[in-house]
C-alpha cells in the first residue's frame with residue numbers, strides 16, 4: 001500500500017497560533033478556562049485538559065479574576081466585556097482572519113448596510129461575527145435562504161472563513177438583484193481553500209482518501225464533502241483505531257488529508273498505524 005500525504009495538512013496558522021498561546025498560558029498560570037471547546041478536535045482537547053485546561057460553556061461560569069482563553073473562532077464583544085467585568089485575564093487566540101471578518105461586518109453595520117453573513121448560524125465563529133453587528137446581521141447558509149429576502153438600498157456581505165467559494169458566489173449573485181448597492185467582502189480563509197484543493201488532487205491520484213479530523217470540525221466535514229463530490233471513496237476518522245480494515249481492502253494507493261484543527265501528533269499516529277499494516 002502506498003500513502004500519498006496531502007499538503008498542506010493539519011493545523012492552519014490560526015489554530016497553531018491559538019494553541020501555542022494556550023499552551024504558553026497553561027505553563028504560566030497552571031489553570032486556564034476556555035469558553036467552549038478551544039479546538040474542534042476531541043483528542044487534542046483531552047490533551048489540553050491534562051495540562052490544566054478547564055472548559056465552561058457560559059461566561060457566567062468563569063470564576064472572578066480567572067484566566068480565560070478565547071479560541072481561534074473568536075467571541076462576541078458582549079462576552080468579552082462580561083469577562084473583563086469579572087476581572088479575568090484574557091488570552092486572545094482569535095485568528096487574524098476571523099478578526100478581519102469581524103471587523104468587516106462591524107464596518108458594514110456602522111455604515112448602514114444590511115449585513116448578511118454566509119455561514120452556519122450555529123457555528124461559534126459566525127456568532128462572533130454577528131456579535132460585531134450588535135446581533136443585527138442575518139445569517140444564511142445558501143442562496144436558497146435569501147429567496148424571500150426583501151430588497152434593500154444597501155446590503156453588505158461577509159463570509160464564514162471556512163465557507164466554500166461557490167456558496168458565497170451564488171449568494172452574492174442573487175443579492176445583486178435585491179440591492180441598489182451591494183458590498184461583498186470575500187473573507188474566506190485561504191488555508192481552508194488550499195486544504196480543499198489538496199483533497200481534489202488526492203481524489204484524482206488515489207483510490208481512496210482518509211480524512212482525519214474531529215466530528216464537530218466544519219472544515220473537516222467540508223473536506224469529506226469535497227472528496228465525495230470528486231467521486232473519491234472517503235473514510236472520515238478521528239483517530240487511528242477507526243481505520244476500517246474492509247475499507248482498505250483492494251486499495252493500493254491511499255490519500256491522507258486532515259482538517260485545519262487536526263494536530264500533527266494525531267496525523268502521525270494514523271500514518272504510523274497504516275504503515276505498520
Ligand code: SF4
Nearest residue numbers: 012014095097161189
Ligand atoms: S482556517 Fe483560516 S480562519 Fe480558521 S483558524 Fe485557520 S487560518 Fe484562521
